[in-house]
Amino acid sequence: MQAFPLIFRFSVVVVNERFRAHVRGTGHALAAYEDGQWWCSGVEPGGLTEPGTSPVDAYLGFRKTLGEIFEQIADDSHTVEDYARRVGQFFLHADSHDRQRWQDALESLHRRESSLTEDVAKLPRQAAATRPQVEIEGANAFSEQPETLSLADPEPLSKAA
Amino acid sequence: MAAVFAMLDDCARGHTRRIGTHRLVVTWRGQTYMGLPKGPGGGADVASAVVAHAEIRKAVRMLGIDPECARRHFGNL
Numbered sequence: 733m734q735a736f737p738l739i740f741r742f743s744v745v746v747v748n749e750r751f752r753a754h755v756r757g758t759g760h761a762l763a764a765y766e767d768g769q770w771w772c773s774g775v776e777p778g779g780l781t782e783p784g785t786s787p788v789d790a791y792l793g794f795r796k797t798l799g800e801i802f803e804q805i806a807d808d809s810h811t812v813e814d815y816a817r818r819v820g821q822f823f824l825h826a827d828s829h830d831r832q833r834w835q836d837a838l839e840s841l842h843r844r845e846s847s848l849t850e851d852v853a854k855l856p857r858q859a860a861a862t863r864p865q866v867e868i869e870g871a872n873a874f875s876e877q878p879e880t881l882s883l884a885d886p887e888p889l890s891k892a893a
Numbered sequence: 894m895a896a897v898f899a900m901l902d903d904c905a906r907g908h909t910r911r912i913g914t915h916r917l918v919v920t921w922r923g924q925t926y927m928g929l930p931k932g933p934g935g936g937a938d939v940a941s942a943v944v945a946h947a948e949i950r951k952a953v954r955m956l957g958i959d960p961e962c963a964r965r966h967f968g969n970l
């Protein structure tokens with residue numbers, strides 16, 4: 733089975749009526765040809781897999797679904813702290829089965845047993861030791877700074893004058 | 894997807910599933926899985942969504958479902 737170990741970096745901004753958050757991180761995924769098509773399968777985070785016509789095409793579907801999952805988690809979170817906890821929980825839930833396949837694919841690359849597909853051959857290289865990680869910055873912006881409408885008060889102006 | 898739901902009902906008893914704004918959300922024994930599609934229109938359409946074996950295998954692993962039980966529903970899983 734043809735398979736490639738991938739490392740991806742991402743950055744997502746999520747905004748809803750309760751908070752805004754910036755999620756960024758690095759993950760591991762495995763692009764593998766199985767059941768007659770390419771699949772991009774999450775290693776860490778492990779909770780998703782998407783098909784495509786090529787490894788990179790499968791990754792694009794994977795990345796779209798990853799964004800939808802971050803949006804879904806935001807919809808289910810009450811505060812940015814709750815969101816950060818849930819995203820961390822999702823992201824760190826690794827797929828140990830695919831972790832082994834990722835390592836096997838890496839070994840295969842190292843031994844030059846894999847012939848790269850055209851799209852994979854064009855990818856930049858990233859050290860295999862790069863560890864998955866995720867960080868979330870944000871604020872419960874809309875509760876801290878509610879929208880208001882006010883009438884301009886001339887008093888401070890006259891005082892200033 | 895209807896067959897996946899039947900498998901979940903049998904092999905992940907007590908699980909909950911709901912159609913979220915963006916994803917189908919399945920929770921069982923403290924694990925939440927959002928990797929299954931909710932179908933093109935969501936709602937009742939979710940049962941008609943086509944799911945590949947690779948997607949089912951992933952859900953089974955990540956939810957910690959007994960693979961033997963899952964294989965009783967999908968023979969060549």
